[in-house]
Amino acid sequence: MRRLLAAAALVWLPVAVIAATWAMWSGELPTRVATHWGTSGAPDRFSSTTGFWVTLLAIGIVAGLTALTAAVATLRAGAPAEADVARFLLIGAGAAAGAVAGMWVATATAALANPADPRLGWRFLWFVAGLAWGLVVRAAAGRFSRPVLPAAPGVDPLDLGPTERAAYSTTLRSPLITGVTLASAALVAVLAATVQPGLWLVAAIPLLAGLTFGRIRVTADRRGLRLVAGLVGVPLKHIPLTDIATAEAADINPLEWGGWGYRVLPGRAALVLRGGPALVLHLRDGHRFAVTLDHPRTPAALLTALQSRIPD
Amino acid sequence: MLFRVDVAAAEPLADQIAAQVRGGIMRGDVTPGERLPSARELAEVLDVNLHTVLRAYAQLRDEELIELRRGRGAVVRGDADATRLRLVELARQFVREARRQGLAEAEMIAIMKEAQP
Numbered sequence: 001m002r003r004l005l006a007a008a009a010l011v012w013l014p015v016a017v018i019a020a021t022w023a024m025w026s027g028e029l030p031t032r033v034a035t036h037w038g039t040s041g042a043p044d045r046f047s048s049t050t051g052f053w054v055t056l057l058a059i060g061i062v063a064g065l066t067a068l069t070a071a072v073a074t075l076r077a078g079a080p081a082e083a084d085v086a087r088f089l090l091i092g093a094g095a096a097a098g099a100v101a102g103m104w105v106a107t108a109t110a111a112l113a114n115p116a117d118p119r120l121g122w123r124f125l126w127f128v129a130g131l132a133w134g135l136v137v138r139a140a141a142g143r144f145s146r147p148v149l150p151a152a153p154g155v156d157p158l159d160l161g162p163t164e165r166a167a168y169s170t171t172l173r174s175p176l177i178t179g180v181t182l183a184s185a186a187l188v189a190v191l192a193a194t195v196q197p198g199l200w201l202v203a204a205i206p207l208l209a210g211l212t213f214g215r216i217r218v219t220a221d222r223r224g225l226r227l228v229a230g231l232v233g234v235p236l237k238h239i240p241l242t243d244i245a246t247a248e249a250a251d252i253n254p255l256e257w258g259g260w261g262y263r264v265l266p267g268r269a270a271l272v273l274r275g276g277p278a279l280v281l282h283l284r285d286g287h288r289f290a291v292t293l294d295h296p297r298t299p300a301a302l303l304t305a306l307q308s309r310i311p312d
Numbered sequence: 313m314l315f316r317v318d319v320a321a322a323e324p325l326a327d328q329i330a331a332q333v334r335g336g337i338m339r340g341d342v343t344p345g346e347r348l349p350s351a352r353e354l355a356e357v358l359d360v361n362l363h364t365v366l367r368a369y370a371q372l373r374d375e376e377l378i379e380l381r382r383g384r385g386a387v388v389r390g391d392a393d394a395t396r397l398r399l400v401e402l403a404r405q406f407v408r409e410a411r412r413q414g415l416a417e418a419e420m421i422a423i424m425k426e427a428q429p
Binding site: 158160161163164165166167168169170171217219221222223295298302 | 313314315316317318319320321341346347348349353354357358359360
C-alpha cells in the first residue's frame with residue numbers, strides 16, 4: 001500500500017517540472033507563446049505565456065491532488081478492490097500531469113529555441129513522453145490484485161436428449177464503452193483542433209475501438225464459444241469445445257479483471273463490458289476466459305451439455 | 313437466446329425453430345432490433361438443412377416478428393413486442409368471457425386445446 005503513496009509522489013514530479021522550469025525560463029520567454037501550429041509547421045495561434053503556464057499548472061495540480069486523495073483514502077480503507085480503483089486514478093492522473101508538463105516543455109522550448117519563428121516539430125514528443133509518464137506511475141503503483149477465485153463449481157448441463165440439438169446466440173451492446181470511446185474521441189478532436197493537428201490521426205483510435213466493441217455477438221454451440229465484433233464481423237475469440245474444461249456462471253468485478261474492454265491478464269482473458277453476471281470458461285490448459293452477459297447460466301449449461309457428448 | 317430442436321419430434325424442424333424465436337422474443341431473450349444468427353450459421357450449428365432455417369425465418373417474417381434483409385440477415389422487428397401484447401389482450405378477453413360464463417381454469421384450457429386444428 002505504501003507503493004500507492006510513492007506513485008502519488010511521482011504524479012507530482014511533472015507538476016514540479018512545470019513550476020521549476022518557469023523559474024528558469026520565465027525571464028527569457030516572450031509575453032506570448034505559440035500554442036498552435038498549422039499543417040505547414042508555422043505557428044498560427046499565440047497565447048499569453050503566463051495564462052498558458054497557469055492553466056497547465058492548474059491541471060497538473062488537480063491531477064496531483066486527485067492522486068494524493070486516492071492514495072491516502074485507500075491507505076485508510078485498505079481493501080484490495082479499492083486499491084485497484086486508486087491505481088486506475090493514479091495512472092490516469094500520472095498521464096494527465098505528464099501530458100500537461102510535456103505540453104509546457106514543448107511550447108516553452110520551441111519559443112526559447114527560436115523566438116522569432118517557433119517551430120514545434122519533434123518537440124511534440126515531449127507531450128507523448130508526458131503521457132507515457134502514466135506507465136511509470138503504473139509500475140510504481142504495484143500490480144493489480146489478482147483475487148484467488150474458488151475452484152469452478154460448473155453448472156448442471158442442459159437436459160439435452162440424444163436427438164436434440166441446441167445453439168446459443170446473443171448480442172452484447174455496451175453503452176458504457178461506446179460512450180467513453182466517443183467522449184475520448186471528442187476530447188482528442190478538440191485537442192487536435194486547438195493544439196496539435198497531428199492528433200487527428202489519434203482520434204481515429206477510440207472511434208475504431210468504439211465501433212468494434214459497441215456491439216459483439218457471442219455464440220455457444222457445437223463449435224465452442226465464439227466472439228465476433230461489431231458491424232464488420234471481426235472474429236475476436238474462438239474457443240473450441242475440446243479446449244473447455246468447465247463452464248460456470250459467475251459475477252465479475254471489472255476491477256478484478258483489469259478494467260473494462262478486452263482484458264488480457266496472466267493466465268486469463270476477458271471481455272468485460274460491465275460488472276455483474278458473466279460466463280467463465282476454465283480451459284484445459286489452465287487458462288480462464290470470461291465474457292459478461294445476462295443469464296450466463298444458459299450458455300454455461302449448454303456448453304457443459306455439448307461437451308459431455310464429445311467422446312473422450 | 314437458446315435455440316433447441318429435437319430431430320426425433322413429430323413437429324417439423326422449421327416450426328420448432330420458429331417457436332424458439334417466438335419464445336425468445338416473449339421472454340425478452342432477444343429484443344427488438346437485435347439480429348438473429350444468419351440462416352446459414354444457424355443451420356450449420358444445429359446441423360439442419362439451410363432451407364429448414366429459411367422456412368422458419370420466412371414464417372416469422374409472415375407473422376411480422378422479424379425482418380429479412382438481403383445481406384443483413386434476420387432482425388427482430390421494432391414492434392415485435394406489440395404482437396405479444398395483442399395475444400395477451402385476446403387471452404384476457406377470453407378469460408373474462410369464460411369467467412362470466414362460470415368456467416373453471418381446467419375448462420378454459422380444454423377449450424384452448426379444442427381450438428387447435
